[in-house]
Amino acid sequence: MPRHRVHRADHQARCVRRPGWAGAHRGGAHHGPLPSPCGFRGRRRGSAVSEEPRNTDPSAVVRRFVEAFQAGGQVEVGEELLATGFRNHTPDPGSPGDRDGVLAWFAMLHAGVPDLRVELHDMVADGDRVATRKTFHGTHRGELMGVPPSGRRLAIEVIDVVRVRDGQIVEHWNAVDRLAILRQLGPASLLRAGLRRATTALATALGHRPR
Numbered sequence: 001m002p003r004h005r006v007h008r009a010d011h012q013a014r015c016v017r018r019p020g021w022a023g024a025h026r027g028g029a030h031h032g033p034l035p036s037p038c039g040f041r042g043r044r045r046g047s048a049v050s051e052e053p054r055n056t057d058p059s060a061v062v063r064r065f066v067e068a069f070q071a072g073g074q075v076e077v078g079e080e081l082l083a084t085g086f087r088n089h090t091p092d093p094g095s096p097g098d099r100d101g102v103l104a105w106f107a108m109l110h111a112g113v114p115d116l117r118v119e120l121h122d123m124v125a126d127g128d129r130v131a132t133r134k135t136f137h138g139t140h141r142g143e144l145m146g147v148p149p150s151g152r153r154l155a156i157e158v159i160d161v162v163r164v165r166d167g168q169i170v171e172h173w174n175a176v177d178r179l180a181i182l183r184q185l186g187p188a189s190l191l192r193a194g195l196r197r198a199t200t201a202l203a204t205a206l207g208h209r210p211r
Helices: 021-026 058-071 075-081 099-112 178-185 187-206
Strands: 004-008 014-017 082-088 117-126 129-139 153-165 168-176
Touching (some): 058 075, 058 153, 058 168, 075 082
Parallel strands (some): 082 168
Antiparallel strands (some): 014 117, 117 129, 153 168
């Protein structure tokens, strides 16, 4: 029987805030990594990846991916942990289901939500697969999914399942309520999404792919 490892955080959810948020909100200069309110210390975007030996434990790989890449915006960590042949089985419509698609999506997310933080509620490991349940929090301050900044607070509920091999993520599945995201972004986003679907349907009927 496979061994299940469950990491729970129901009463004290672990949250990870993107490095650099504190100085930006206080308006003061700060040098070096910043402590988050939840105790996580991360490197700034563009800093060197640790030269320590890579931890290949699936749970450790996923936790680092969440903390350093998804929350911290460290692109080099994403490039390191996503395998070259990575396959995303549930990409957003119009997004490639490969490594570059994930990197591009999070680049868009960090540009649109610069104060992004991730609250990690649960992590469950079963062999080489790891499932996480988490919430992405932040403020819509830049263009996101084609919608101009609204200043709205966002809370995006996500469940991810990934498969890890030799210390890298090779496959991904997820469940996220994209309609709920559009509703939080406001009426303009719902209208834009409706027009996009209509354009795609028309292009498909005519035998063309929309640009």
